[in-house]
Amino acid sequence: MAVRSSRAHGRIEKHAWAYWFIAPTTLTIFLVFVYPLAVALWTSLHYDVMIRPGLYRFNGLENYRAMLTEPRFWSALKTTMFFFVTTVAVSMLLGLAVALRLDRNFGRWNWIKPLFLIPMVVTPIVVGIQWKFMLNSQMGVITYLARLLGIPVSAWLTEAGGAMFWVVAVDVWYYTPIVILLFSAGLSAIPGEVKEAARVDGASELQTIRYVTLPMLKSIAVTALLIRTIGGLRTFDTILVLTDGGPGRVTEVVNLYAYRIGFYYFDMGKASALGWLMLGVALALIVVYIRLLRATAKSYSQT
């Protein structure tokens, strides 16, 4: 091995490698993440409409003020809240139910288990397309079957109630598998002896689930909830294809609204302002999540 000329030289050498290793990642993250976010902040403080370059000027918090007094913003916010609460609740419950029933050895039929996860592999745009096709008011399969069953259907994707229902349903279809996956992972981490002990003590299956299995799923449930929430707030592709925010603004979630402002009205300033407002929401979510994680970790140590 080479002889080090001095101890100090050896120490620097010893540490330099780590910094080199993280350099490419750090540089990239800075370039495509930190820098654009800063640019977005800067843009949000200006009047910046792409089709009116001559009117570019600094206008301070005007974009923010305009956004917060814009009724369309608040309706988008309300829509987003309703949408994500519904889709998260339904997919979490459904996913948990399926995971619980799948937590069994099916012997020869075990190959069926991965099939339940297929929807989450499908491109979201294709998800939107396939449902739009099936829900088509003239020849859609689902429309046809619904009419057979006597449900009066005209063009439900263009009716307020129908549009919202299907947008949520499609999101549930797409996202439940990840919940199933996470809960299955959590369930397989529960040692069989615990459930055996419960059964020996005379617990019924329902009781076992309620008092033994579910409490042990707490931390994975928080993770699933988090992932589901982020996914629910980010939903864009499917809604764009299915209803394009319609009818009117009924299914226009904040994500879609921001995209509209930026690439339909070309108001980069306002869109950036909305983006930074959404950042605030994201930050609040992070805090909530960390608190939840700490709470579940604590409840484990108390057991």
Place this chain on the structure above:
Amino acid sequence: MNNQPLIPDRAATLSAGKTAAVTARTEHRGLHRLLRLRLSHVLDFAFLGSYLFVALFPIYWIIVSSFKTPLDTLAIPPLWLFKPTLSAYQNIFVFDNYGLYFFNTVVIAVGTTVIALAFGSMAAYALDRYPFRFRDVIAYALLGTRFIFPIVYAIPLFQLFNKFELLDTRVGLIIAYTTFSLPYAVWIMQSFFAGIPTDLDDAARIDGCSRLGAFWRVILPISAPGLGASAIFIMLLAWNEFLFALILAGGGMSRTLPVAASLLVGQREIQWNELCALATATIVPLLVFFGFLQKHLIRGMVAGAVKG
């Protein structure tokens, strides 16, 4: 029974009674359990079966419909049996440019994965082995990147790409995709490296390897499963990515399959069979991958979701 004393003592009577009662209960429960087991199986079959049907039917339907003639797709009631044709595929791949968009998607997905894994695994290794003072900050920062809605930095990226003429380029998209692929790569690989004991590193270095050599020659080969899982996961994300592809490339020559599909669906007069063909072409590679690699994909997804 012959062994029973004529006047049994109280304890014996009690225990005998208890035994009898337990026996009775167990026998009753045995029969009950047999019946209940059957019922729960039937319920499972119904519940899981209908869920699986709903999960898989849309995919089946769109694949099947891609082989219909335009007239067949519009049939009421919907056709289950029909004469299949490849005309839709011919239209989009032979008479139109969608082969190019397929190629774009492949190139971008592979490129993103390679860069994310190269940069990310090195960073993950350094983060795991070296006691950086700001390690926790980095962990939280990585977690935080997942919370930020893509639209927030898609807009400034659009402005920046516009200035540097990176719009509608495959390279540009690969760069943009690192925003989500890098954090995942670091995240997943970090948890894998944490499971590799440092003795291996030390052994390699005692044998004369530099840090880079130890990493390249010893650690990476061992973490092949982790790399595999991350690669599949990131490729899936990159293939399905829509927002960045839409904003940064749109309907240009570098467009990806998801964007191409969205443009087809936005037409006033939708050619459903062609749309189905494009949709099928978009998801069939994913389904095939899933079929062969689901174990790895699942490992990657769970590792990407759960911390440590």
